Amino acid sequence: MSYPFQKIEKKWQAFWEKNKFYQAKDFDKKPKKYILIEFPYPSGDGLHVGHVRSYSALDAVSRKKRMEGFNVLYPIGWDAFGLPTENYAIKKGIHPSIVTKRNIAIFKKQLKSLGLSFDWSREINTTDPEYYKWTQWIFLQFFKHGLAYQAEMPINWCPSCKIGLANEEVIDDKCERCGAGTEKRKIKQWLLRITKYADRLLKDLDTVDYLEKIKIQQQNWIGKSEGATIKFPILMTSDVINIEIFTTRVDTIFGVTAIVIAPDHPLVDKLSVKDRDEVKKYIGIAAKKSDIERTEAEKEKTGIFTGSYCLNPANGEKIPIWVGDYVVAAYGGGAVMMVPAHDKRDYQFAKKYNLEIKEVVSGGNIDSEAYVDYGVLINSGRFNGLKSEEAIKKIIEWLEKKDSGKMTIQYKMRDWIFSRQHYWGEPIPIIHCEKCGTVPVPEKDLPVKLPFVKKYEPSKTGESPLAAITEWVNTKCPKCGGPAKRETDTMPNWAGSSWYFLRYIDPKNKKSFADFKKLQYWTPVDLYNGGMEHTTLHLLYSRFWHKFLYDIKLVPTPEPYAARRSHGMVLAEDGRKMSKSFGNVINPDEIVKNFGADTLRMYEMFMGPFDQMISWNTQGVVGLFRFLNRIWQLKEKIKIGKKISYPAEPETLLHKSIKKISEDLDDMKFNTAVSQLMILANNLEAREKLPISVYETFLKLLAPLSPHIAEELWQQLGHKKSIHLEKWPEYNSRLIKEEQFDLVIQINGKFRDKISVSQGITKEEATELSASQEKTQNWLKDKKVIKTIFVPGKLINFVTDDTSFET
């Protein structure tokens, strides 16, 4: 017979909800903790066991923090705009708003069956006009501060979704959402000027506690590099035009044997081209390819000579100008100087097209391969003999004086393309007037509600489906009152998620997105957990929005999240991703039904290190179910123990466990916390009598990870108050130290024996005692001890003169 998990889980879930003690109190006297988990996208597939993993983990942290006396905010909501819903709606012929509503209802029911301590009173939904009103409002602030702008520019175009994609949304040459190959297309797009914040987004990483790998990834994404912009004047009869290139290796400038510009570089048209048709053909082919296709590493680099030349400002040499599709227009001005001797890619290119390879940094053998490291300059005129580092400084100074170059900082990060030609998103609150131009919708007219229409398929023209709703599009200009048209693009789903954590703080506010005093109380978020896949998109975007809001004095902190951790994905039993098409999806409802929410949660905490990817194992679930059943049986021991008085046992293991579990929960090492609970439970089980105080402490340690059974057993003891309102146990550091410990005896670093000795043993005592042991004497026979290493509280190691027999 298993314990009645179904009954008790429902009972306590209802009890907790009725008594509202997971509701966070604004301005409470207790110190605050804001614990945040990425809110789910309510897809039609329902809750994934991966959701359960991170939500349970952060729930355990939240529950422990409450028990430690904090006023905890652990909220939840729905990130519901976006393509999956729209695609599903199109396929099934159901309006996205209805699909969303239905999916949320399913998710909510599933989440509630897990007994997570979310503050449901603060639930938010990005598709709620009361919510997206403020998303639009923030966009208007960006617009008013010149950080939102429109530009006609090449974008990634997905021919299947019929939508423009940000670079960030193109994965392996393919559309992130539908998997179709992308191509290039020019469309007028809204962009957010995230590059203006590049330096601060980079620098302020020093002020936050993120996992190191998250910081590294953000740093690499922002990609600051210091170098120089150099002007190469084009040799033409008429006016002086320069090609500006960016390089981090000015020290190799005397080795330049060509300049390569991107096919879409604006100067291409101005060059006097030798064989215009041929060049045009090359450019035409290049234009069709996506960035990733063009710049693919394995692919052979191609290019074509234009027929024009320019001058190397360093030595006055005549340099041919080429067009190469591996040069990206959006980075570093879309032109590079080619130094075959000292760049692998250039070397390859030069070999292919028979360009000169001119060595200017010594140290390698350029006959066989490019030498890319720093070295000493040669063939570089007055700079010969200088080391690369020094030469870079000197050459830039020199070029600066000649007005041929200057120090430049480049970032890899580009501005954020913010337009989507889709229905299921926040309308961009802009009105286009022929007379007044681009006019923001007055704030009093917000929200610009998404009109409810029957047809929401993307139009084949690439325009948003909203463009077809003439009665919505045609409006009056707020400035001049004349006829005008609404912007029909919508926002990407990153918009609503860029600031949602601020809305939890004041979810019902009608006057502002959140009251400043409340923001002062709750921000920054103390702990934010999410997937690694959001490190460079969502995490960076929301930091950007927050910094902007900070600059216009609407939020009190420069950074939104004080700490960021990440969880690993949960894969299927076969090691693949869970997917309907593989038929390997685990439905959390089934586990809850058969074993209970506590078992599911405990299993997911125990299955492996939280930050690593892991495969599901249904067999493993049983182990945790057994464990909870054994805990259920433990109470039988209490009845016996109560009647008899007994001497207090030294509670070393209990106190060690309190310490270990407390630290593990803080460090998000949930698997070893559960393991320690098992060790402690085994110990309690093995006892003749179980003191009630020890049992109660055990239940408290169990409570964050397995809240229902802990509550039930707690209240069975006659307590009227919830265990989740109890104080978290503290350990007594005196009780952790055992008087005796096992001293390990090593001979030449190998374990040979151990003896039980008292804590304060000195090196002399330990040496004498160990040496007198029979085993030790056998091992040391005929050998001379030349060194003795003593590590207090741990071991003693005898090093002998002859180790040949040992190794």
Add this chain to the structure above:
RNA sequence: GCCCGGGUGGCGGAAUGGUAGACGCACAGGACUCAAAAUCCUGCGAUCGCAAGGUCAUGAGAGUUCGACUCUCUCCUCGGGCACCA
């Protein structure tokens, strides 16, 4: 090609310079049962040995150290990311 993570029993993993394999799963033997399930007890890296015990073993190889799963280098391999970033 570059960047970031991994690689430890049959399996998930533990141990961040000091007894490798905690804890759990699977498996085997036993108890209980008419029987099965559940539960409980015992064993469980490989190898030699009757045993005591020894030897080998943390992807491979080298190095540092009294001592290396842990630190350093080279390589292999799996996973993830990428925008050839000049």
